[in-house]
Each structure stands twice: as structure tokens, then as C-alpha cells.
Amino acid sequence: MNPLDRYERLVDDAEAFRDACDRPLPSVVRVNEQRVTPERARRALDEEGVEYERVEWNDRLLRLPEGSPGTSWPYVHGWLHGQEEVSALPALALDPNPGDRVWDACAAPGSKTCHLADLMDDSGVLIGNDNNLGRLSALRHNAERLGVSNLVVTNKDARNFSLDQIGIDALDGAVADVPCSCEGTCRKNPDVLEKWTMNHVEGLVGVQKGILSRAISLTRPGGEVVYSTCTFAPEENEAVVDHALETTDAEMMEWDAPLETAPGVTEWEDQQFDESLTKAHRVYPHQNDTGGFFVAKLRVGGADAGDEEVEA
């Protein structure tokens, strides 16, 4: 079956949704502000005659109609990093501060990690973890190319990651951009739809729940955790977050996404999810001409979980 059939009833315009999923994805780069201003990066592309379009919702993102930036001076200088528009959302949602202690649970190959470093002004402690040793070399290479110097790279199973080995007591924030069925990347890899099975989805859910729970338990009260996937399946999205809401002291937070999104769903087939799941964001390809994505932002509760908690 084509899994996209399952989501037609969730979207506002099923035809536009299916059409967008059939179109190839534009090539997008993020400007690395640790190295350059967006203005200077655009000027360098102009000098080299590289065409680009500005992404209306974020001036750090540029679309390249001609494709890869791999052989331009701005790329070589680490000013640009090839990164899909929607994959900029987790770091923007977490919005870490300089000096924070942040964990990226599934970091390789590192686009989101390096984006986090940029937002942290390359300060504080950023832990980029991945369970796949082979992919860690890509993470290291990207981080060095982009000039990231606040990154600790670890190779552990995120589900039982410990901060003890690093010698810090708790996190200020975490990103759990978990392994998923990747339906939202179908514009890049149509294969994902052909290989899709419900069994695969069910197998991923346990891992996803384990990683999100771990991120919450490592984060201090008042700290924030962003959960994201590049898939549409509510089993991997709302159901996983709903499980965390039930089993931990984390709560959903409002986050104003900078692009058009649909709210998270509160029911799917025979399941009901917490009402606060509407604060999550679903990104469908036809909304902003991007890939598909899901992002939820949570605040970790507890005794001193911050002012907003007290006022509520």
C-alpha cells in the first residue's frame, strides 16, 4: 500500500498534498552565522554567479534552483550547509541560549547539531550522540567544516545515555530527532513509500518512546525537549509524545512555528491523545513546498519548573 493514502483525511487539500509529494524537493542551504552574515553569504554567491532564492520565513535559508552548493566558495568556507528547510525546525523550536547544556540524541550526520551550535553561539556544552559509529565521522566532518568547537561527540544508545561520562548533572535542553519511517522525505527518496510497512512503524515506536523518555529524564526541571520526526504517521508522532505525557512530568508547550503548519491530531484510528497535542506541529509538503515533518516542544516539569508553570 502507499502509506500516503492514510493521511489524506488529515490534510486540508488531499490533491495538493499528493501532488507536492510527487514533486522533487528544492535544494536548500542554511547560512552558518558562526562564519558569515546572511548578507555576505548572498554577496559571495552573487560574485560566483550561483543562483538562489530567499526562503521567505527564514533569512538564513536559501533555495538553490540549480542544485548542490558543493563546489562554491561559500560552501568551502563553511558558510553554507546543505540542509532541508524543515530540518531547521527542531533547533529553532528548542532555541537554545549561549552557554546552555544541550543534548542531540540522534545527531549524525549533524545538520541539526551544527544548527544548535550556531544558535548557542558555539558556547556551552553541546553533546552530539549517535548509536551508529560509521555515521559519526560525517558528524565530526560537518562540525569541523562549519567551525563548531563546543561539541562533544558520543557513541551510545540514546535510550540509556548517561551524562556521568561527561561530568555534567543535567541538561538545559534536548533534541530527540528520532529514527522514523521517513515518509516526509518521499520527495527526496521515493523508495521510502515502497518499502513502508506497518511492522516497521511498530518496531520504531518502542525506540522512539525510549529516546524521548531518556531526553526528558536527563533534562532539568524547567528545561525543554523537542521531539521531531520526518514522518506523518501519528503512531510515531502524537502517540509517542502522548506516551511521554502520561509517563513523565513533561508537558506540551506552545511554540509559534515560523511557517505554515497543521496542529497535531488528538485522535487516530481507535486511539485518543491528550488535547495538548494540538500544540504540536505537522508540516505537510504542500503547505510550504518542503518535506514533511512533525515537531513537538515539551517542558520538563518538577518542583522548580519555571514561572509559566506556576502561573498556569
Place this chain on the structure above:
Amino acid sequence: MSENDGQRFDRLPATPADREVEGRASREEVVDWWEERFGVDPETFEDVTFWEKGSGKIWAFSADLPSPIRVEGLGMTVLRTRQEHWKPTTTGVKRFARDATKNVIELEPGEASAFAAGHDQQLDRWDGDWGYLIAAHELAGEREPIGVGLYLHGELRSRVPKGYQEDLAVLD
């Protein structure tokens, strides 16, 4: 004196007098080296800790953590010590020596492209020090370091690592 353990990151001692591991560079020597060789202001490294993992490979990390630490990476590699001439890394000069005032060779557009592609070239106009230089060019109105070159006998040898080499347009 103990030996270097190549499997873990050890923070560099503050000064040579604090050294406990044979042959290990000290923080003071590393900061002084960047200043003496490239005119990098020591304040650049104010919030940076230096670590050794592997023999002579020095990593710069923009925070501090308890030493030693067993992880896959800590900050970025910036310098190779334990050899006669210390050698900066390409990523190190791009991150920490953008405002270098000494031993920076400014390349013309064709030279810059050849350098980035990993080619060695005759450059007789350089009359500064021999040894490791920062190769830079002008891009979008300002100087930008491309990487590390080794200058000997009128020749600039590109030391851009293979993984970073690119065939680039020659800009007018």
C-alpha cells in the same frame, strides 16, 4: 612522568611546570604559539580548553569538562604537536585565526582555486617566514582564510585535507 594514553582526551597542563605527561604541550605554549606564529590574540582562546588525544593531536573545546574524558570527539582539532614544527589544522585556522596578522599569504583568484583543489604552486613573491602559513583570499569584500599551506623554497604546498578539496570557480 607518565605516558600519553591515545584513547582518551586529557586536558593540557596550564604551564610547562604543571606537565605530568612526557612530551605534552601546555596550554600556555599553545596560546603563545598561535600568537607568535600568526599574531592571534590570546584572548581568542579565553573560553577555550585544550586537550590531547592521539599522539600530539590537540583539540580546542569551547567549554570545560572534567579530565580525562573518553568520548569520540571534543571540540575540534587545531594543532599537531610532538614534531619539530607544530602544524595548525585547516579547521583550526578557519575557526581561530581569521584575524591572523602574521604569516598570512593572500592569494590571487587563480592561486586560491589551485590551493583549494590541493595543488602545490610556485609563489616567489612571498618574502616572509618559511613553514606553515595561512592561505587566504578576498571574498565578498573581506579576507577569508582557505587553509594551511607549507611554504618552502619559493613553493606553496597546499595542505588542504583531501576531504575538503574542491575544484572551484576562479572569481574575477
